[in-house]
Amino acid sequence: MGVVVRAEKLHKTFGTLEVLKGVDLDVQEGERIAILGKSGSGKSTFLRCLNFMEMPSSGRVYFDGAPVGTSQAELCRLRINVGMVFQSLNLFPHMTAMGNVMEALVSVKGMTKAQARAIASEQLGRVDMLSKSESYPINLSGGQQQRVAIARALAMEPRVLLLDEPTSSLDPELVGEVLKVINALAARKMTMVLVTHELGFAYHFASRVIFLHDGRILEQGTPDQVLKNPAEKRTQEFLTGFNEFSF
Amino acid sequence: MAYQWDFSVVSRNWDALLAGLGNTLLLSTASIATGAVVGMVLAGMRLSGRRLLAWPAVGVIEFFRNTPALVQLFWIFYALPVLIGVSLSSFVAAWIAFSIQSGAFFAEVYRGGIGSIERGQWEAGRAVGMGRVTLMHRIIFPQALRRMIPPMIERSFEVVKTTALAATVAYADLLYEAMSTISKSYRPLEVYSAVAAIYFVVLFGASLAAQSFERVLKRRGA
Ligand SMILES: Nc1ncnc2c1ncn2[C@@H]1O[C@H](COP(=O)(O)OP(=O)(O)O)[C@@H](O)[C@H]1O
Ligand SMILES: [Mg+2]
Numbered sequence: 001m002g003v004v005v006r007a008e009k010l011h012k013t014f015g016t017l018e019v020l021k022g023v024d025l026d027v028q029e030g031e032r033i034a035i036l037g038k039s040g041s042g043k044s045t046f047l048r049c050l051n052f053m054e055m056p057s058s059g060r061v062y063f064d065g066a067p068v069g070t071s072q073a074e075l076c077r078l079r080i081n082v083g084m085v086f087q088s089l090n091l092f093p094h095m096t097a098m099g100n101v102m103e104a105l106v107s108v109k110g111m112t113k114a115q116a117r118a119i120a121s122e123q124l125g126r127v128d129m130l131s132k133s134e135s136y137p138i139n140l141s142g143g144q145q146q147r148v149a150i151a152r153a154l155a156m157e158p159r160v161l162l163l164d165e166p167t168s169s170l171d172p173e174l175v176g177e178v179l180k181v182i183n184a185l186a187a188r189k190m191t192m193v194l195v196t197h198e199l200g201f202a203y204h205f206a207s208r209v210i211f212l213h214d215g216r217i218l219e220q221g222t223p224d225q226v227l228k229n230p231a232e233k234r235t236q237e238f239l240t241g242f243n244e245f246s247f
Numbered sequence: 248m249a250y251q252w253d254f255s256v257v258s259r260n261w262d263a264l265l266a267g268l269g270n271t272l273l274l275s276t277a278s279i280a281t282g283a284v285v286g287m288v289l290a291g292m293r294l295s296g297r298r299l300l301a302w303p304a305v306g307v308i309e310f311f312r313n314t315p316a317l318v319q320l321f322w323i324f325y326a327l328p329v330l331i332g333v334s335l336s337s338f339v340a341a342w343i344a345f346s347i348q349s350g351a352f353f354a355e356v357y358r359g360g361i362g363s364i365e366r367g368q369w370e371a372g373r374a375v376g377m378g379r380v381t382l383m384h385r386i387i388f389p390q391a392l393r394r395m396i397p398p399m400i401e402r403s404f405e406v407v408k409t410t411a412l413a414a415t416v417a418y419a420d421l422l423y424e425a426m427s428t429i430s431k432s433y434r435p436l437e438v439y440s441a442v443a444a445i446y447f448v449v450l451f452g453a454s455l456a457a458q459s460f461e462r463v464l465k466r467r468g469a
């Protein structure tokens with residue numbers, strides 16, 4: 001057990017808008033962190049700073065104890081180790097499900113097609129998408145696309161997986177199949193940082209819950225602490241907004 | 248008095264007109280092919296994010312898009328030789344002029360195609376560790392290419408029509424052969440009608456072929 005990813009005093013400004021105002025976080029091996037917060041509080045920006053989809057304005061990110069530089073080579077290496085799943089799915093539309101998962105194994109990791117296909121088959125099997133492996137994204141439902149996207153991220157064998165509202169763009173009846181896949185990853189001790197509005201899911205999924213407010217971590221702790229007995233008034237207000245969730 | 252049509256002038260000079268058409272297609276193909284490469288270089292410079300590269304590219308693109316093709320041709324045929332001390336054949340002058348001109352338009356087609364790819368595609372590629380070159384080559388360009396093909400074809404047709412200007416510097420294209428036929432036969436009505444018909448058949452035929460090509464692409468997904 002150790003710290004896989006560490007964020008230190010992360011600040012991010014867009015023009016004059018200060019979105020992150022100094023966020024620190026240690027992600028321990030095997031941890032499952034759920035990040036909650038109002039829309040616009042900086043959750044996505046924070047997650048995106050962890051794999052440098054956004055360049056932090058200041059602060060540092062460490063991977064396995066070493067600070068991450070900003071050369072393209074270092075960023076590529078970091079992103080192989082810190083995978084990401086997007087709210088907007090973002091499959092490559094000109095490739096089949098199989099092609100999507102194989103692509104970076106070949107073009108980034110330099111595997112042969114046969115090696116890549118073997119790994120991709122295994123990953124697609126895990127998200128129950130092997131039967132659709134030759135389908136193009138346009139012929140898959142949102143839930144199926146997101147499961148392929150998860151397989152694509154996992155094929156790179158990342159040490160940490162970042163998930164930014166992976167079910168928010170899905171029709172309600174498709175949310176369950178994606179959450180099931182994420183739960184299966186949790187059971188396999190995958191280290192994950194998840195931004196979500198599914199509070200019920202976060203409660204059961206997370207080993208730690210973080211409440212982000214206005215670019216700062218306002219409160220964090222176990223799901224019981226943060227979701228059932230929040231100390232901060234803002235957290236309480238936020239939670240009462242979700243009247244329909246139950247644990 | 249009704250005009251007496253006599254299309255025998257066309258059939259009598261058919262070989263010359265056909266040779267002219269051949270030269271038109273030669274100049275068109277050369278200009279389109281070179282223009283496609285010039286456009287790629289210009290678009291690459293413009294999208295490089297480096298001012299030292301981007302600004303000259305913008306200069307060339309805007310200059311050639313906003314001046315008449317005929318002026319460009321005259322400048323290269325009559326003015327450039329004064330500067331460089333080498334006179335150019337009418338083919339070479341026209342080739343240079345129409346290559347840069349079509350390159351300027353192609354550059355904008357490329358830029359538009361690449362710019363039309365959603366941000367999420369760039370991010371998905373970067374998120375699996377792709378560097379700039381791999382991302383461009385494997386993810387962005389293949390998708391952009393499908394969107395570029397229709398405007399590229401459209402532009403290429405414009406180039407074919409533009410090459411008729413080369414007749415003004417005595418390049419023996421279809422129009423030039425037509426004019427010399429007329430100067431001998433005094434039958435402008437028949438000859439120009441025939442020339443218009445030949446351009447139409449060639450371009451309309453190509454346009455039908457392009458449409459079925461686009462349909463095939465569409466059927467192959469995305
Ligand atoms: N690329 C960007 N350019 C400018 N402003 C941005 C950009 N990305 C996010 N923001 C702004 O930063 C704030 C936080 O956004 P975000 O991190 O997406 O919040 P959340 O995910 O918590 O809803 C918002 O006000 C948003 O408009
Ligand atoms: Mg967000």
